[in-house]
Amino acid sequence: MPKIHLLLFLLLLTSGIWSAEESCSRGEERPKRYLLYDVNPGEGFNLRRDVYIRIVNLVRRLSQSDNWVLVLPPWGNLYHWRSMARGTFFPWRTFFDVHSLRRWINVVEFEDFVKANGPTIQQAYILQHYAEGWQGNWEEKYDERPCINQHAFKFRDEDGMWQGTKWETELEVKNLKCISIQGHASTVIPLLNHDGDSSSTYLGRAETILHDEYGGTWYWAARRSMRFSDTLRQEAAQFRQRFLNSDDAKDGTEMTEDWRDMKPARRAGRGGPYISVHLRRMDFINARREEVPSLKKAAKQINQILKKHNVTTVFVASDAPLNELEELRGLVSGSVVWYEPSNEVLEVGGDGAVAIIDQIIAAHARYFSGTYESTFSFRIQEEREILGFPEETTFNRLCGKNPKCEQPAKWRIVY
Incomplete structure (x- = not known):
């Protein structure tokens, strides 16, 4: 890529204007790497929308050096959703304008990922908190540890693969590890980049990681894309x-x-x-x-x-x-x-x-x-x-026991 084009690309990227639709041809030539993720089953619809922003901006950072695509996990089986039978899942296009999402990063529906790539995932990381807690000493870190919580996948002795059901689909995983983590979404970038040959990676319990910049420019860009x-x-x-x-x-x-x-x-x-x-x-x-x-x-x-x-x-x-x-x-x-x-x-x-x-x-x-x-x-x-x-x-709430109560924090939009 000529120097002037490279400079323009970097300028657009760092200014927050660059989008998946505007990626240069060199990026499109690189093999795609897919990131799948999921959230604790007990979390509700609106918290999951918040986790999406954490993950989508993680993928945006990853995409600065590789051709990552975010796989959108279907919606369903939520605690507050009681009008439909269990096992009913909806793709993202049911609720959101997926074309609008792609103006921020490259995304694909889970069902389309499976059709194109099959039900096999190369690497799975089940995220979890440290069993001993943070012990009053906050630092960004992660370590491979024994699994604390039960997850969807079971080990198959006959071939060394893991098998489990996600979103009413039988999936196979070649490698699975449980990762205790304490940090923001970008903390896992070295972990994901370490598996450079992995074409597909799954992050379980993605709510475990935090926003890199809650309320910042990238946060609001991702949020505005969620039309x-x-x-x-x-x-x-x-x-x-x-x-x-x-x-x-x-x-x-x-x-x-x-x-x-x-x-x-x-x-x-x-x-x-x-x-x-x-x-x-x-x-x-x-x-x-x-x-x-x-x-x-x-x-x-x-x-x-x-x-x-x-x-x-x-x-x-x-x-x-x-x-x-x-x-x-x-x-x-x-x-x-x-x-x-x-x-x-x-x-x-x-x-x-x-x-x-x-x-x-x-x-x-x-x-x-x-x-x-x-x-x-x-x-x-x-x-x-x-x-x-x-x-x-906008930033108001009804008071409970006390007739005068503290009103919500004002999270103002940043362009």
Whole structure:
């Protein structure tokens, strides 16, 4: 590559503008190396979206020196997803615009990886914390250790291979090790580069590693690339228009087709003529009983917000049963609206589709208030940051036992 072209490539790479779609021909000529990953089965949908950002930016760093491709793990069997049978998995394109993801790094659906490469993985690393803990001495490190937790793969004596089921698919692994690790995502780069001849590597329990730069430029680039699928965006738009008198043109929330071109005027989003609330119930009622309000306390706060913003409608995203939502409706002075999915929507994407539609609708409100330490609320706040809403209408939460409570940290977007 001529010097001037190499200089331009490095400039684009370090500035955060370079994407998988713009990789130079020399990179495309290198053999592809695939990284698969998975997350603890007990982790929810919105935490998994956070782990994706950790891994996608790890792959971006790896791609500076090799031709890495991230394999997208199917979605399913999550604790909070109860409307579909166990064993139901959805590809990423069900929920996200995969073409948009590829504007940041090269990704491929798991099913397409298996079709092209077969069900054999060269190397598997099961990540885990150190059994002895960090003992008050934080340092970036990893070591091969005996496996602490049970994993999906069993050793086959007859051929020395490992076999296991992931995402309803029988996989074979040639080599498997358990790795105790303490550090950020980039800590594993020497480990992955050590296996230079490995065409496919699997990272189990990827939530074990931390963000390299939470809230930084790369974090927000990866997060902005995670646009929702057209199907779910259209469903949310139809609901907003029909029930909330809301659309992007009137609300100041129009977006460009390519997220890399979108740098809206800061705090320009107006939002629809409604407020939105994420009211987490279920396990939070006991797990965070001091911080989660009763229905009466939630209604009192909602009424105050409605009056302050001179609107009469609140959209509620909640895991509460129908009888609690009806009770809340009777306590709020304005109109209480929530999204009820059709059978067609549930067939397309199950509870994951409902969660995303709820988040889209909530993100477009004139004012949003969430639930203490809920990743569902965090994701809505991020959407509102991307859309350019004022901070004071975004980073809020309902108070629990105490009428005055600490509000969420303001994680501002960085371009």
